[in-house]
Amino acid sequence: MLKYYDRRKRTALNARGEREVYRLRRLRCCNCKRIHLEMPWFLIPYKRYRLDVIEAVIEDRAEQAPVEERTRQKIKAWYRQIKTHFLGVWHRCITHGFASPHQHPALAAYVRATVNSGFWPTHPFGRRI
Numbered sequence: 001m002l003k004y005y006d007r008r009k010r011t012a013l014n015a016r017g018e019r020e021v022y023r024l025r026r027l028r029c030c031n032c033k034r035i036h037l038e039m040p041w042f043l044i045p046y047k048r049y050r051l052d053v054i055e056a057v058i059e060d061r062a063e064q065a066p067v068e069e070r071t072r073q074k075i076k077a078w079y080r081q082i083k084t085h086f087l088g089v090w091h092r093c094i095t096h097g098f099a100s101p102h103q104h105p106a107l108a109a110y111v112r113a114t115v116n117s118g119f120w121p122t123h124p125f126g127r128r129i
Contacts, residue, residue, distance in 0.1 A: 002027035005035055012043055012050045017066060044111050045120060055107050086110035089119050
């Protein structure tokens with residue numbers, strides 16, 4: 001059972017490089033007392049750009065991509081690194097009956113399944129990827 005705790009600001013960059021500020025709800029678990037952040041579908045944890053921008057970079061749609069080439073390279077490298085993990089979590093969702101084996105998900109579905117299952121990866125030293 002989750003109870004409203006407070007709100008926090010979260011910024012994200014859109015395709016034009018403009019900052020968008022969101023006020024996200026934080027909820028506290030009544031049992032374990034941990035705080036959980038309620039994330040909208042268009043934000044990826046620990047990423048600076050919105051989901052639509054990251055998808056555009058991965059699919060090489062230049063009209064919605066950030067201007068800096070190095071930023072696009074970093075996003076593509078992150079996706080290459082984490083894609084296998086996303087597929088593993090998705091396969092686990094299929095074997096447990098939470099997803100259809102006939103569905104070919106987009107990045108948003110992979111992120112949602114990974115976050116909701118509790119398998120969002122962390123760095124060996126405790127930092128998030």
